[in-house]
Amino acid sequence: MSMIDTVVRVLDTHGKLTTPAGSLAPDADLYAAGMTSHASVNVMLAVEDAFDIEFPDELLTKSTFCSIGAICSAVEGLLEAAA
Numbered sequence: 379m380s381m382i383d384t385v386v387r388v389l390d391t392h393g394k395l396t397t398p399a400g401s402l403a404p405d406a407d408l409y410a411a412g413m414t415s416h417a418s419v420n421v422m423l424a425v426e427d428a429f430d431i432e433f434p435d436e437l438l439t440k441s442t443f444c445s446i447g448a449i450c451s452a453v454e455g456l457l458e459a460a461a
Contacts, residue, residue: 404447
């Protein structure tokens with residue numbers, strides 16, 4: 379499963395979006411699509427579990443979780459740093 383597919387699956391399960399995450403563009407605003415700040419915490423925890431990573435404090439911002447692309451970019455950076 380690709381990174382984007384994994385993030386979409388996490389968003390569909392935990393994001394409380396009004397539309398399926400797979401139908402959104404990578405740069406679509408997830409908050410405009412219905413995600414709340416509470417749901418974004420659940421998304422963060424599920425992404426950490428899915429990729430066996432931990433988001434550092436400096437990435438715990440609304441902008442990190444504002445879109446599928448932003449989440450994937452943060453995950454890629456953390457995976458590269460761990461390699």
